[in-house]
Amino acid sequence: MAKNKLNTQAEELISIQVVNSIDYSFPTGPIMGKWFQGLKEKKFYATKCPSCGRTMTPPRGCCALCVVRSEEFVEVGPKGTVENYDIAYYASPDPLTGKVRSTPYAAVFVRMDGSDCDIFTHGIKDEDIPKLKRGVRVRPVWNEVRTGCIEDMLYFEIDA
Amino acid sequence: MKRVAICAVAQHEIKGNIWYKRFQDMLLDILEDLQGETGFTFGGENGVKNVLTCSDDFFDARTISDNAVNDVVGAANYRGEQKMAQEGLNGIGYAMADILSGHDDVIYFAGHCKESLSASRNQIANMAYDPFYCRCLGMDYLNAAGLQARAYMEKTKITPEQLAQVVVRARQWASRNTYANEKTQLNLGDVMYSSVLCDPIRSLHAYPVSDGAVAMLLASEERAYEFTDNPIWITGFGNCMDDYFMGRRDLAASSALKKAAEQAYKMAGIKQPRKSVNLMEVMDCYAYQQPMWLEGLGLCDEGKGGDFINEYGPAKYNVNLSGGMLAGRPLMIGGLYGVAEAVLQLKGQANEHQAADVNCAVIQSTTGGAGQFQTVVVLER
Amino acid sequence: MTKKKNRNVGIVGIGMTEISSHKEDQNQPEMINEAVRAALADAGITLKDIDCVVHGNMELFEMVHQPDLWHMIGTGALGKPEFRITTGGTTGMTLIAASDNLVASGMYDVVMAIGFNKLQEAGSTTGGITNMADPLWYRHLQTGALTSTSANMTIEEFGAERARKAAMKHRIMMDKHAGLNERAHRRLGLEYNQMEDLMKNSPPLIGDLRLIHMCSQSDGACVMILASEEKAKKISKKPVWIRDHIAVHREETASNAYFPILSENSHRAAARKLFARNGITNPVEYFDVFEMYDPSAWWGIEWLRDFFLLKGDEAIKMVENGDWDLDGKVPVNPSGGVTASNPISATAMLKPAEVALQIRGDAGTHQLKREVRHGLASGFGGVMWTELMILEKDLNWQGV
Numbered sequence: 001m002a003k004n005k006l007n008t009q010a011e012e013l014i015s016i017q018v019v020n021s022i023d024y025s026f027p028t029g030p031i032m033g034k035w036f037q038g039l040k041e042k043k044f045y046a047t048k049c050p051s052c053g054r055t056m057t058p059p060r061g062c063c064a065l066c067v068v069r070s071e072e073f074v075e076v077g078p079k080g081t082v083e084n085y086d087i088a089y090y091a092s093p094d095p096l097t098g099k100v101r102s103t104p105y106a107a108v109f110v111r112m113d114g115s116d117c118d119i120f121t122h123g124i125k126d127e128d129i130p131k132l133k134r135g136v137r138v139r140p141v142w143n144e145v146r147t148g149c150i151e152d153m154l155y156f157e158i159d160a
Numbered sequence: 161m162k163r164v165a166i167c168a169v170a171q172h173e174i175k176g177n178i179w180y181k182r183f184q185d186m187l188l189d190i191l192e193d194l195q196g197e198t199g200f201t202f203g204g205e206n207g208v209k210n211v212l213t214c215s216d217d218f219f220d221a222r223t224i225s226d227n228a229v230n231d232v233v234g235a236a237n238y239r240g241e242q243k244m245a246q247e248g249l250n251g252i253g254y255a256m257a258d259i260l261s262g263h264d265d266v267i268y269f270a271g272h273c274k275e276s277l278s279a280s281r282n283q284i285a286n287m288a289y290d291p292f293y294c295r296c297l298g299m300d301y302l303n304a305a306g307l308q309a310r311a312y313m314e315k316t317k318i319t320p321e322q323l324a325q326v327v328v329r330a331r332q333w334a335s336r337n338t339y340a341n342e343k344t345q346l347n348l349g350d351v352m353y354s355s356v357l358c359d360p361i362r363s364l365h366a367y368p369v370s371d372g373a374v375a376m377l378l379a380s381e382e383r384a385y386e387f388t389d390n391p392i393w394i395t396g397f398g399n400c401m402d403d404y405f406m407g408r409r410d411l412a413a414s415s416a417l418k419k420a421a422e423q424a425y426k427m428a429g430i431k432q433p434r435k436s437v438n439l440m441e442v443m444d445c446y447a448y449q450q451p452m453w454l455e456g457l458g459l460c461d462e463g464k465g466g467d468f469i470n471e472y473g474p475a476k477y478n479v480n481l482s483g484g485m486l487a488g489r490p491l492m493i494g495g496l497y498g499v500a501e502a503v504l505q506l507k508g509q510a511n512e513h514q515a516a517d518v519n520c521a522v523i524q525s526t527t528g529g530a531g532q533f534q535t536v537v538v539l540e541r
Numbered sequence: 542m543t544k545k546k547n548r549n550v551g552i553v554g555i556g557m558t559e560i561s562s563h564k565e566d567q568n569q570p571e572m573i574n575e576a577v578r579a580a581l582a583d584a585g586i587t588l589k590d591i592d593c594v595v596h597g598n599m600e601l602f603e604m605v606h607q608p609d610l611w612h613m614i615g616t617g618a619l620g621k622p623e624f625r626i627t628t629g630g631t632t633g634m635t636l637i638a639a640s641d642n643l644v645a646s647g648m649y650d651v652v653m654a655i656g657f658n659k660l661q662e663a664g665s666t667t668g669g670i671t672n673m674a675d676p677l678w679y680r681h682l683q684t685g686a687l688t689s690t691s692a693n694m695t696i697e698e699f700g701a702e703r704a705r706k707a708a709m710k711h712r713i714m715m716d717k718h719a720g721l722n723e724r725a726h727r728r729l730g731l732e733y734n735q736m737e738d739l740m741k742n743s744p745p746l747i748g749d750l751r752l753i754h755m756c757s758q759s760d761g762a763c764v765m766i767l768a769s770e771e772k773a774k775k776i777s778k779k780p781v782w783i784r785d786h787i788a789v790h791r792e793e794t795a796s797n798a799y800f801p802i803l804s805e806n807s808h809r810a811a812a813r814k815l816f817a818r819n820g821i822t823n824p825v826e827y828f829d830v831f832e833m834y835d836p837s838a839w840w841g842i843e844w845l846r847d848f849f850l851l852k853g854d855e856a857i858k859m860v861e862n863g864d865w866d867l868d869g870k871v872p873v874n875p876s877g878g879v880t881a882s883n884p885i886s887a888t889a890m891l892k893p894a895e896v897a898l899q900i901r902g903d904a905g906t907h908q909l910k911r912e913v914r915h916g917l918a919s920g921f922g923g924v925m926w927t928e929l930m931i932l933e934k935d936l937n938w939q940g941v
């Protein structure tokens with residue numbers, strides 16, 4: 001390996017700490033816009049593929065399997081079945097805020113009722129983490145103040 | 161040598177801020193347009209199996225920005241996809257190689273860029289500079305262009321009137337192009353006395369912030385006629401990297417562009433571009449760049465960009481009949497829009513801005529500060 | 542349907558930096574330059590002989606937009622044609638696949654591909670990966686590439702004890718391989734008698750995915766030089782031939798990748814298609830080495846089944862039997878794999894690089910004892926994307 005020929009003292013190797021910050025705004029477009037409107041009303045809208053018939057939530061305007069426009073909306077859920085889950089003991093920094101999340105927290109991969117070939121992911125209530133297993137039934141817990149964004153739904157909880 | 165065709169193109173209309181659509185929505189629109197025109201599909205033995213995209217992680221604020229579009233470019237259902245992480249014109253060269261290699265015979269190529277997502281495209285360009293020195297100095301593509309504009313104007317004695325003419329003409333042509341962004345008509349004074357952006361570049365010398373998306377279908381010679389009766393052939397391609405440090409370059413001469421053009425002309429068998437080429441699409445992000453890139457492409461004599469404008473060179477060679485960058489095109493696909501325009505012109509489908517007898521078109525694009533990286537494509541009927 | 546290549550392409554030069562977690566003594570272009578020089582020296586050529594440079598990484602890790610512009614100081618691209626092509630974790634192999642196409646096309650005779658990441662400069666790799674999620678809904682949930690969904694499924698299928706033992710055995714085997722490779726980043730000196738201890742005491746990250754199972758966060762660059770058959774034979778005494786490659790992508794929504802809504806994942810689809818069109822009916826018999834992009838030990842044992850088109854517990858049995866070991870049926874990751882070294886955008890290039898070194902017989906301290914004629918290399922990225930490549934010692938597969 002080619003080593004630095006300057007025989008550099010370690011203290012001359014400087015690392016510059018910089019936080020790079022650029023402001024962005026992300027449009028929802030009509031499809032995601034409709035979905036967020038639905039969350040405000042405690043509804044899960046899905047788009048339905050005119051070709052294979054699968055429903056997708058969050059809705060996609062194009063079925064990735066058939067590559068066709070899918071703009072028909074149907075309602076799915078609100079309950080669903082946990083198909084898989086991740087329980088995090090290692091807190092990665094929240095990329096949106098830089099804050100480190102408290103652990104453990106968990107994400108559940110849910111097949112929403114009425115949605116056969118698509119999985120929806122969200123968090124699960126902390127107290128329910130020990131009870132998580134594949135096949136368990138869950139229902140959404142809503143934020144009291146809903147503004148049309150992903151935070152309108154707080155998390156899932158186990159549907160006893 | 162075998163040939164590679166562009167069968168058809170689809171353009172999304174360019175706007176300053178397409179706030180009402182996600183880029184995924186835009187890409188789906190042009191995919192449908194292109195499928196409608198050519199009848200290509202993703203399924204079956206003859207369907208498209210490999211997709212090329214063009215986008216940028218910074219402009220989209222997404223690591224692996226192509227991940228966000230795999231669904232709407234047809235890659236997601238077990239097909240292949242590769243992303244050109246450069247200005248899209250380079251994708252024409254890569255898609256050509258992919259087809260000539262025998263690895264693929266049809267390629268769907270889609271690019272998008274929404275400059276409006278970020279608060280400042282100059283902040284993104286600032287991130288293209290090294291974090292120790294140039295970035296801290298506040299370098300971005302606009303500042304770099306300012307330095308280059310001064311060097312070029314000093315060398316060529318090009319006048320403010322001549323630069324204004326370039327912009328006025330761009331807007332005139334843009335008004336005839338359905339897809340163009342900025343169509344407000346200007347007079348010379350509007351340009352010459354617009355506010356100073358980065359001396360000597362004035363605000364109307366600079367391309368407007370733009371959102372857009374372009375798609376096209378490329379195919380081998382054997383398969384091109386399945387999708388179109390009049391394929392357009394890619395006959396030349398070249399690109400070239402110049403020095404990062406501007407102090408080591410002659411800013412008023414575009415050596416990288418000359419090398420890129422040399423490669424492309426050689427491949428196309430063009431010995432005298434002034435005789436062979438009858439349509440040009442150059443990536444003029446700033447007004448001075450139009451004559452400067454035309455010099456680099458050999459369409460006018462070195463240092464004579466101003467005279468070229470006076471002598472109606474841009475009209476003679478049908479330069480930027482789309483309106484070009486100066487009428488607004490997003491940075492990462494500026495050259496790709498140039499290809500779309502040239503294909504329509506070569507096919508005789510450019511409607512209100514159609515030029516007569518177009519046989520051979522040259523498209524140029526650039527990436528980086530002051531034209532550091534240059535790409536040239538030759539298309540023929 | 543065998544793809545007919547316009548002309549054959551050989552690997553003639555391989556260079557890589559040491560892979561480590563900290564490289565304060567080099568900035569980005571300097572790190573790249575080290576690998577460029579090594580590759581040129583390996584090929585015995587100079588920059589003058591390079592017709593085209595291909596560059597790739599994931600920009601948001603180092604936070605440099607269009608980094609090839611600055612990196613030209615180290616890449617040697619000045620005055621040359623250049624492409625920048627990326628695909629996420631698969632980038633390194635995408636670069637080789639793209640370079641193969643560029644040379645095979647006849648447009649360029651000698652192409653130099655450069656893959657690198659300097660993850661130390663990212664702050665947090667997991668944060669960088671999380672930025673790939675949709676900013677409107679998924680970004681607040683994702684934890685980088687950390688997931689135990691694979692572990693959950695494997696445990697459900699084979700029972701907790703058997704699954705956990707197999708994953709840990711794979712991990713320790715990888716570390717033993719890494720121990721022989723002086724370039725590997727993490728060489729922990731693990732022994733099989735530590736299995737029970739590690740299964741209990743390695744810190745948990747996500748569910749059954751423990752720290753010991755997961756790949757490293759590394760800095761490093763890899764450079765490979767590819768040439769047309771004619772040039773390759775002049776440049777190198779033992780060019781390694783790129784026979785074929787395939788890319789397979791899946792849909793954007795990560796939830797559909799982490800729970801298989803379809804019967805086949807991208808790895809199995811890639812292997813099935815690639816082997817079929819190359820007439821390879823028994824991959825376990827055919828290949829002498831497999832370098833797999835295994836970001837975690839859990840994925841490692843799951844994916845071996847897919848890549849070799851195995852069924853039921855056949856792949857796990859092979860883990861238990863030591864069939865993937867250096868002297869087993871198909872040696873897997875003699876380099877130590879991705880759990881040992883992961884400079885992400887170089888990682889998927891280190892796979893074909895290692896296979897090529899093994900075929901040449903130049904892998905040094907970790908050279909396989911058997912003769913290596915047929916090699917397989919995989920890349921992983923995106924939301925379950927696959928790149929898969931076949932490399933050959935001899936130019937004799939045409940007409941198969």
Ligand SMILES: [Zn+2]
Pocket residue numbers: 049050051052053054063064065066067
């Ligand atoms: Zn469908």
